[in-house]
Amino acid sequence: MTTIFGYPLVVWMGQLLLGLINGSFYAMLSLGLAVIFGLLRVINFAHGALYMLGAFVALLMATHLGINYWFALVLAPLVVAAGGAVVERTMLSRLYKLDPLYGLLFTFGLALLIEGTFRYFFGASGQPYAVPGALAGGMNLGFMFLPIYRGWVIVASLVVCLAVWLLIEKTKLGSYLRASTEDPVLVQSFGVNVPLLLTLTYALGAGLAGLAGVLAAPIYQVSPLMGTNIIIIVFAVVVVGGMGSILGAIVTGYLLGIAEGLTKVIYPEASNIVIFVIMAIVLILRPAGLFGKDA
Amino acid sequence: MAPLLNVAGLQAWYGESHILHGVDLHVNAGETICILGRNGMGKTTTLRSIMGILSKRTGKIEFDGADLMNVTLHRTARAGIGFVPEERGIFATLSVQENLMLPPKVADGGMSVDEIYNLFPNLKERRNSPGTKLSGGEQQMLAMARILRTGAKCLLLDEPTEGLAPVIIQAIGDVLRELKKRGMTVVLVEQNFRFASKVADRFYVMDHGKMIAEFPVADLPNQMTMLNETLGV
Ligand SMILES: Nc1ncnc2c1ncn2[C@@H]1O[C@H](COP(=O)(O)OP(=O)(O)O)[C@@H](O)[C@H]1O
């Protein structure tokens, strides 16, 4: 049997896959955080709650309305995005003129409010969400058994991240976004409705978090706390990648997911902290992050 | 005929500091006016207040018959005014071409991209490089070019020659004369009145947040003593 560093290849591949799946969620979530931070200069602490909201909306759609996974995959992120748009327009937008700390505190409070509300109605325990029929079962890849749903999550997140990257780097709307990140006042003086752009950006970030939540629902249990658990890691990812760097957020998300998975092979006890160790090292050597611009 | 742009009793503040103390100026359609004045006298603030970038302002601003005082920032451009800021405002994360295409069209009759590239051949050559990789002169050209595309009727141009070499200043002068031929209305802010005398029809002199003099270009020789005094050249 093939071994690397004394561990069987099967074990490596299994953890690599697990790492890639976690990395898929890290990438989608940190991408949304980076997009929001880049334009709004708000550290969106509600991001984990929005992810949880996506999963719950999908679950409630299934149990109360009989809406299946595929429709939920489109509808739930739209619901979360719409909620995000309303929050940005009515509340968050009033804080831009103040110290950035207010935005952070507001979104932190919002996260507590959303999570507390769901805990009140649904309790802290998780609820299962069935894997859609078309993606049930698995494939034998020879070196390992791949559950099809997990493969789908990796592909779907890669496609989504690529699409968002293309949107930002290659489209007219994206050029408004990039320019507004540099100088929103000048862009608005050209006749671009920048306040609307900010609302759309927050909605996009929220929708991405919601989509990640729907994708996560069949893998993890749907619970009011699922966002709290993942968001701490995602913040570390954003710090390592460099605040506001779109490509950095995506690549770092996958890489740290993989690093976490591979650490499980060699030294399982460290897998929970490896991301934070990497964060500490990066902060010492390159405070602006791997992809950040040095100030 | 009513002026295209009419500003009366304009006052403006940065937070608590009162910068403009009742600015009066008007610009007729097709005319190029030039605001002269030493550093810190409020020339840039005047342009920013007309655009609505400074929202703490009182007085009257009318453009093309419309009241601009209660118009949000992104609607000022839609009324037909284009702003070329002193610091040029070229975006580093956008290519030259993306910088050029950024401002939305506000009216028909703007220059086509081909016309612009004919007027500014350097920009065409470098259209795929990042905006801020251009030289200072090229950045100034780009800052002007991107407004010309939009069909704006009136250009607010803040110290376009600042820090540029003589040949580039000459090229900017050529562009301004070409624009005048096409009927463009221009509000030019300059410290270099030798340059301005070749393009402007009328002058205003600004001092401590007010216009203290106004005269046509033909009168420039008679005004030299006053200008030397107020501008300190
Ligand atoms: N962002 C700002 N905040 C506070 N004061 C400002 C700001 N910008 C300019 N000022 C002040 O307003 C006055 C006029 O400045 P400005 O309009 O830029 O002058 P000019 O363009 O004629 O050189 C100056 O005293 C300057 O210090």
Ligand SMILES: [Mg+2]
């Ligand atoms: Mg100035």
